[in-house]
Amino acid sequence: MSKTAESAQEIRHDWSRKEVQALFDLPMNDLMFQAQTVHRQHFDPNAVQLSTLLNIKTGACAEDCSYCSQSVVNDTSLKVEPLMHQETVMESAREAKKNGASRFCMGAAWRSPTPKGFERILEIIGGVKSLGLETCATLGMLSNEQAHQLKEAGLDYYNHNLDTSAEYYDKVITTRTYQDRLDTLSFVRDAGMKVCCGGIVGMGEEQTDRVGLLLTLANLDHHPESVPMNLLVKIEGTPLADTEDLDIFEFIRCIAVARILMPRSMVRLSAGRQSLSDEAQAMCYLAGANSIFYGERLLTTDNPEADQDRMLFGRLGLHPMETEADAARESELAAADAGAHTQVNEQADEQQAVH
Ligand code: SAM
Numbered sequence: 001m002s003k004t005a006e007s008a009q010e011i012r013h014d015w016s017r018k019e020v021q022a023l024f025d026l027p028m029n030d031l032m033f034q035a036q037t038v039h040r041q042h043f044d045p046n047a048v049q050l051s052t053l054l055n056i057k058t059g060a061c062a063e064d065c066s067y068c069s070q071s072v073v074n075d076t077s078l079k080v081e082p083l084m085h086q087e088t089v090m091e092s093a094r095e096a097k098k099n100g101a102s103r104f105c106m107g108a109a110w111r112s113p114t115p116k117g118f119e120r121i122l123e124i125i126g127g128v129k130s131l132g133l134e135t136c137a138t139l140g141m142l143s144n145e146q147a148h149q150l151k152e153a154g155l156d157y158y159n160h161n162l163d164t165s166a167e168y169y170d171k172v173i174t175t176r177t178y179q180d181r182l183d184t185l186s187f188v189r190d191a192g193m194k195v196c197c198g199g200i201v202g203m204g205e206e207q208t209d210r211v212g213l214l215l216t217l218a219n220l221d222h223h224p225e226s227v228p229m230n231l232l233v234k235i236e237g238t239p240l241a242d243t244e245d246l247d248i249f250e251f252i253r254c255i256a257v258a259r260i261l262m263p264r265s266m267v268r269l270s271a272g273r274q275s276l277s278d279e280a281q282a283m284c285y286l287a288g289a290n291s292i293f294y295g296e297r298l299l300t301t302d303n304p305e306a307d308q309d310r311m312l313f314g315r316l317g318l319h320p321m322e323t324e325a326d327a328a329r330e331s332e333l334a335a336a337d338a339g340a341h342t343q344v345n346e347q348a349d350e351q352q353a354v355h
């Protein structure tokens with residue numbers, strides 16, 4: 001079997017630290033070529049999935065995540081807002097759909113959902129789903145039962161990030177453990193929802209921590225269907241506000257390595273786009289990013305205006321991906337196509353050997 005066709009079919013969960021480090025060590029051009037090659041085996045290289053994000057409950061979160069504007073321990077002058085009413089969320093979801101988003105992601109600043117809030121969340125999810133949008137939520141830690149209830153209510157994706165390596169984790173968050181996060185992820189997976197899980201880079205971690213984060217994600221039993229790569233948004237009043245800037249090529253490397261390790265996952269260019277030039281974003285797409293948050297607001301910080309993204313898509317010849325179901329179909333077709341080519345090549349090889 002040709003090397004190309006082989007890698008189109010093989011999804012690995014046994015990456016070694018050495019292999020991942022070796023990808024980071026590649027010259028940029030070699031890394032980009034490899035990432036783009038893998039990307040083309042599984043996806044339309046010019047399609048980007050658009051998700052719109054809405055913070056449905058803001059601030060006063062009991063966790064101490066040192067990057068976050070919404071932690072009660074960070075003095076960020078953020079206005080605390082209670083859980084939104086269903087109709088308010090629906091209005092935003094309709095607007096997001098009208099603007100071309102295929103998925104609507106709802107974030108709540110909770111350590112874990114409160115019992116009353118959770119009942120309302122189930123109704124909100126049902127409502128958004130009825131608009132024909134894919135639904136995603138990020139509500140903090142979940143119990144096994146809550147994960148099943150969310151699935152039943154119509155939730156397609158649950159976002160819960162590992163954020164960084166197991167080794168660097170307690171420099172960033174002390175109020176819940178890495179294992180707590182892994183437990184929530186396995187409840188989500190067992191309940192049959194799709195997993196959206198990634199991390200943040202540029203928090204003062206070493207490259208070995210970025211290797212560790214991507215290695216952990218890639219060696220999960222199932223790769224997350226969606227892997228958000230966030231570049232730290234420095235927020236005044238948080239302990240990470242004055243962190244030194246990460247070299248932007250290092251961020252692009254992370255995207256490329258994620259693409260190679262998790263070939264069928266959607267790699268999302270998430271927070272931090274406001275600090276990226278058009279050229280840097282173009283390199284992220286070339287490295288295999290195929291999903292973004294679309295719309296002028298992330299949770300509590302700004303994102304590029306929709307018009308700005310439309311313009312950049314025009315200049316780069318990119319187009320919005322319909323839904324992830326379409327992406328999965330595309331991925332299967334690309335793999336089947338690679339398989340068919342291999343068969344043809346093998347038949348040709350056999351014929352050559354015969355003659
Ligand atoms: N409370 C929930 C939780 O932590 O799971 C949901 C919301 S939380 C804000 C979602 C994710 O956003 C975090 O896990 C983190 O990866 C990302 N995030 C938050 N603040 C960020 C920042 N300032 N820069 C980059 N990413 C950030």
Ligand code: DTB
Nearest residue numbers: 107138228270271298299300301
């Ligand atoms: C994710 O990985 N990134 C999004 C989403 N999941 C919820 C959040 C980014 C937050 C950026 C900082 C803010 O706007 O508060």
Ligand code: SF4
Nearest residue numbers: 061063065068071109
């Ligand atoms: Fe709370 Fe999530 Fe912010 Fe951490 S990242 S403080 S859990 S809202």
